Amino acid sequence: MLRTVIGDLARLRLSSSSSSNSCVLVTQVREKGHLSRPRLRNPHWFLRKERSQTDDYVTAENRNFVKEVVHETYGSPALIKGVQTYEQKLIRTPIEKPSVDAEPWTPKVRRCGVIARKIGQYPLWLKNGERVRTTLLQIVDNHVIKYTPPEEYQPSHRPSVHNLHKYGCLLVGAESTNPALLTKEYCGIFRDSGVMPKKNVARFIVSPQAALAPGTPLNVGHFRVGEFVDVRGKTVDHGFQGVVKRHGFKGMPASHGVTKTHRRAGNIGGGGEKGRVWPGTKMPGHMGNRWRISKGLRIWRINTKYNVMWVQGSAVPGSTNGLIYIYDTILPLRKPKEAPPFPTLYEDDAAALPEDIWYDQVHDFKDETITYKPE
Amino acid sequence: MNVNGFCRIVSKKLPQQFAYKRIVTFSTKPAQQQQEATVSTPTLPNNNTPAARKPIVPGHYRFVYPEFLPDPKVQWRNTVREKLERLDMLARRGQVDLPEFYVGSILAVTSSDPHAAGKTSRFVGICIHRERCGLRARFILRNVIDHQGMEVLYELYDPTIQKVEVLRLEKRLDDSLFYLRDALPEFSTFDENMEAEHLEEGAPVPVNDIKVVLRPRPWLERWERQNLLGVANIEQYIKDKHRKSAAKVQKPWEKYDLMKQYRATIPEEEQKEIFAEVHTELHTLELQRKRNKRKRSFIKPKQLA
Numbered sequence: 001m002l003r004t005v006i007g008d009l010a011r012l013r014l015s016s017s018s019s020s021n022s023c024v025l026v027t028q029v030r031e032k033g034h035l036s037r038p039r040l041r042n043p044h045w046f047l048r049k050e051r052s053q054t055d056d057y058v059t060a061e062n063r064n065f066v067k068e069v070v071h072e073t074y075g076s077p078a079l080i081k082g083v084q085t086y087e088q089k090l091i092r093t094p095i096e097k098p099s100v101d102a103e104p105w106t107p108k109v110r111r112c113g114v115i116a117r118k119i120g121q122y123p124l125w126l127k128n129g130e131r132v133r134t135t136l137l138q139i140v141d142n143h144v145i146k147y148t149p150p151e152e153y154q155p156s157h158r159p160s161v162h163n164l165h166k167y168g169c170l171l172v173g174a175e176s177t178n179p180a181l182l183t184k185e186y187c188g189i190f191r192d193s194g195v196m197p198k199k200n201v202a203r204f205i206v207s208p209q210a211a212l213a214p215g216t217p218l219n220v221g222h223f224r225v226g227e228f229v230d231v232r233g234k235t236v237d238h239g240f241q242g243v244v245k246r247h248g249f250k251g252m253p254a255s256h257g258v259t260k261t262h263r264r265a266g267n268i269g270g271g272g273e274k275g276r277v278w279p280g281t282k283m284p285g286h287m288g289n290r291w292r293i294s295k296g297l298r299i300w301r302i303n304t305k306y307n308v309m310w311v312q313g314s315a316v317p318g319s320t321n322g323l324i325y326i327y328d329t330i331l332p333l334r335k336p337k338e339a340p341p342f343p344t345l346y347e348d349d350a351a352a353l354p355e356d357i358w359y360d361q362v363h364d365f366k367d368e369t370i371t372y373k374p375e
Numbered sequence: 376m377n378v379n380g381f382c383r384i385v386s387k388k389l390p391q392q393f394a395y396k397r398i399v400t401f402s403t404k405p406a407q408q409q410q411e412a413t414v415s416t417p418t419l420p421n422n423n424t425p426a427a428r429k430p431i432v433p434g435h436y437r438f439v440y441p442e443f444l445p446d447p448k449v450q451w452r453n454t455v456r457e458k459l460e461r462l463d464m465l466a467r468r469g470q471v472d473l474p475e476f477y478v479g480s481i482l483a484v485t486s487s488d489p490h491a492a493g494k495t496s497r498f499v500g501i502c503i504h505r506e507r508c509g510l511r512a513r514f515i516l517r518n519v520i521d522h523q524g525m526e527v528l529y530e531l532y533d534p535t536i537q538k539v540e541v542l543r544l545e546k547r548l549d550d551s552l553f554y555l556r557d558a559l560p561e562f563s564t565f566d567e568n569m570e571a572e573h574l575e576e577g578a579p580v581p582v583n584d585i586k587v588v589l590r591p592r593p594w595l596e597r598w599e600r601q602n603l604l605g606v607a608n609i610e611q612y613i614k615d616k617h618r619k620s621a622a623k624v625q626k627p628w629e630k631y632d633l634m635k636q637y638r639a640t641i642p643e644e645e646q647k648e649i650f651a652e653v654h655t656e657l658h659t660l661e662l663q664r665k666r667n668k669r670k671r672s673f674i675k676p677k678q679l680a
Contacts, residue, residue, distance in 0.1 A: 082455040120456035122463075122510045129487065129535045136456050306455050320451050363534050365466035370535045371487045372494040 041156045045171060045201050047185045066180055074176070074196045081219075082306040085141045085176045088196050103209035105339040110167060112344060113204045113327040114139050114218050115174035118233070121314045124300055125363045129370050132362075134300055134310040137231070137326065142218035145193040145201065146171040147211045159205060167205045170212060173198030174323075202325055210343045220307045221345035223299055223326070225359040228334040229311065230295045232325045233318035237289035247282040292317040296331045302357040304350065432650040436657070439475045441505070442512035442531060443653060444641045460509045461649070465656045467532050472664055473539055478505050479547030479583060481565055482516055484529050485538040495537060498527050499567045503552035517555055519564040524556065542571045545583045548604035557594045558587040558606075573668075600624055 058066075071077070075087035116137040123131050148169040158164060171189070176196040179187050190197045193214035212218075223229060243249045243265040251263045265284070269277045294316055301310040318324055329335060341349075358364050437444060443464065445457045467473075476482055480502050488496040500516030503526070507513055512531040517524065529536065555563040562585075574580070586607035589598065598606060599613045600621045613621075629635060641649070 082458075119453040120451065120460075122456075122460055123530075125534050129489070131530075131533070136459070138455060303459065306459065308455065308459065321453055365463045365532075365534070366469065367534075369471055369487070369537050371537070372489045374494050 045189050048183050049186050051183050070178060083141045086196055105342040107335060109207045109210055111210045111328050112170050112206050112212060113325055114142050114222055115172060115200055115202050116324050116326050118316055118318050118320055118322050118324055120320055126361050127363050133314040135314055135316045137309050137311055139220050139307040140174050141176055142172055142174050143195045144170060144212040144214050144216040145173045145190060145195055146214055150208060161205050168208050168211055170204045170206050172204060173201045175199040200323060212343055217347055218344055219350050220302050220304060220309055221350040221353055222341060224340055225299050225302050225357050227336050228296045228298055228329040230293050230327045230329050231297060231316050232293045235288045235290050235292050235317045236319050238287040241287040242284045246287045296329050296334045300359050300362050304353045305355045432647055432654045436650045437646055442508045443649060444508060446508055447639055447641050461653055463510055464532060465653060468660055471536060473531060474541050476502060476541050477546045478502050478551055479545055480541055481543040483540040483542055487535040487537060499565055501563060503555055517563050519560045540571060542569050544574055545581045547583055554598050554603060554606055557589050562587045
């Protein structure tokens with residue numbers, strides 16, 4: 001911009017010096033558009049989801065007709081793998097699997113993740129008698145919606161992924177829902193995928209060789225028992241909390257002359273040179289309702305009938321029945337050494353899996369009581 | 376407690392009545408209808424099984440298998456999770472016999488223990504507390520051994536538990552017996568080599584109305600506030616100020632709070648659904664247990680001379 005202005009001026013002087021009597025015409029170009037352009041745009045799937053529910057004057061017959069149309073185009077409601085969804089006709093079209101000589105898995109490749117719900121927690125026992133607390137995550141009716149190759153994927157909010165230009169973006173939807181409840185724009189996201197409109201959408205940054213065709217269903221067979229996953233979720237909202245609940249401060253005694261300072265923080269800084277409140281000091285404030293990732297959780301057990309996996313620990317972010325995202329772990333020492341199902345486990349291969357898959361260290365409840373051998 | 380006994384008697388009698396009715400040679404259709412009318416099986420529309428084929432779940436199951444009912448807190452409930460948990464519980468029950476017992480019953484638990492001499496340990500004691508549901512169900516046994524009070528917390532579905540024997544099946548007047556910790560030691564002393572006392576088939580579970588004698592204060596908890604029925608001498612140790620503060624924290628209106636009760640329990644219709652799902656397995660396990668018991672009582676004659 002600046003250079004063009006200088007160039008114009010130089011030409012102006014040149015032209016004026018060479019021929020003094022010729023008139024000078026400078027076309028003014030206002031090139032400030034790039035300065036006021038909005039830098040941060042939301043991705044194309046960030047659209048208003050729910051239609052405003054107006055009290056339409058529709059007769060019962062017409063309402064039934066709309067319902068019929070939905071069921072005819074997408075299939076009738078059905079309970080599939082413990083999730084209320086629709087018998088989806090459109091995605092029954094054969095999904096072309098990658099040919100045998102497709103690029104194989106390497107440890108550096110980024111696979112797709114899945115959208116799941118946290119459905120509760122209960123203990124499992126290991127074969128040595130140790131008790132592990134596990135959280136149950138159910139993968140809810142996931143389908144791939146769209147793949148954006150690396151060349152086209154230039155997000156304005158750049159996620160903090162190293163070498164982002166090498167990765168594409170997979171859009172995955174979860175939980176089919178009645179499109180009559182959604183806006184037209186939002187339903188448009190799903191138009192080309194052949195998938196019924198979904199309640200939830202998430203993007204996963206994947207290597208180009210891990211790309212999946214739109215309409216591919218994702219199931220729990222995408223992961224294997226014994227491997228590690230990262231689970232991302234929004235923590236439970238506690239609201240504005242004091243220092244005792246938020247940071248685990250001890251508070252002060254209930255008696256012995258203490259007045260009005262039982263759950264207060266006490267001192268928040270020193271004097272003299274450091275005579276100010278230091279940044280990061282633990283103080284009361286809003287607690288929860290933040291995105292958090294618990295990393296490196298082992299998968300102890302998998303149930304393919306209900307698409308459920310048992311994951312280490314009871315500290316998975318979010319409430320029961322809350323939405324979470326499951327990724328392959330990024331922790332270097334816990335990454336898989338052998339190839340996981342790549343790019344994913346397709347439905348017909350998943351049907352061959354047994355119903356319950358236990359990690360070899362875990363005690364199956366159908367097995368005999370644990371006993372220790374006398375030395 | 377008495378209600379439970381009544382339920383058991385009723386549940387025993389009901390099938391007999393129907394058996395009688397089924398023998399009648401003419402059309403059985405009206406009789407079946409009558410059966411459906413008398414036993415209020417859940418009439419929810421279920422596509423998988425016709426209503427007539429639903430098993431009749433005995434009413435006492437919610438007392439015998441309390442851990443099959445999930446936590447009533449709505450925010451923590453999920454049907455898929457509960458179903459998976461129930462399947463796991465049944466799988467474990469197929470391996471180990473977990474009998475009916477209550478707070479106040481005397482149990483002997485044999486469990487694998489890597490630190491014990493023979494790699495197994497057996498503990499006899501009175502069940503003073505029973506809590507939680509699903510695979511997390513657990514109970515506390517208490518005994519006094521060598522003048523030292525001992526308590527062991529067992530998880531019901533822990534796969535290291537080898538055997539649970541009920542030495543004396545009975546109930547006490549209270550729902551939890553933590554006050555035994557402050558009682559004289561003889562009230563929680565039980566012989567380790569105690570023999571199992573068998574109850575008659577179908578007899579109601581007896582309620583032991585023993586009143587425990589407490590030690591003087593200081594106590595672990597403020598027992599005077601808890602309206603305990605099984606304690607004899609609370610009045611002996613409390614003063615007027617204790618009485619007053621106990622009266623202050625009483626909530627006599629709570630028994631009329633229907634919403635509180637509703638939130639703290641699983642509705643009856645849901646209970647029936649849950650037990651209808653696990654009834655057949657539990658029933659076969661019960662029959663198996665009965666057969667084993669008969670065998671055992673037959674084999675074991677009392678000592679000869």
